[in-house]
Amino acid sequence: SDELNNSHHNNEESDELNNSHQNNEESDELNNSHHNNEESDELNNSHQNNEESDELNNSHHNNEESDQFNKSHHNNEESDQFNKSHHNNEESDELSNSHHNNEKK
Helix, strand or coil: CCCCCCCCCCCCCCCCCCECCCCCCECCCCCCECCCCCCCCCCCCEECCCCCCCCCCEEECCCCCECCCCCCCCCCCCCCCCCEEECCCCECCCCCCEECCCCCC
């Protein structure tokens, strides 16, 4: 993926600006992508089961996720404008965190 785009499938990690969460992830101030119980922040909503849309972004897990700047996700990927990419139990910082199974980049 480039700086603004990340395509993840299973155990991928994103670049500096993109994060996708699958299971129990927590987002930073600009991004919330949750797998089961999702919550939306001010700029980004990526949900898998009960999806909700925010003002700028609707990325859903089953139905491929798309936002204003990113459409390269299929299964466990979520995109936002500045997004983070986590797979299992990761937490994102304000701009960039690529974690996989509690790993910090």
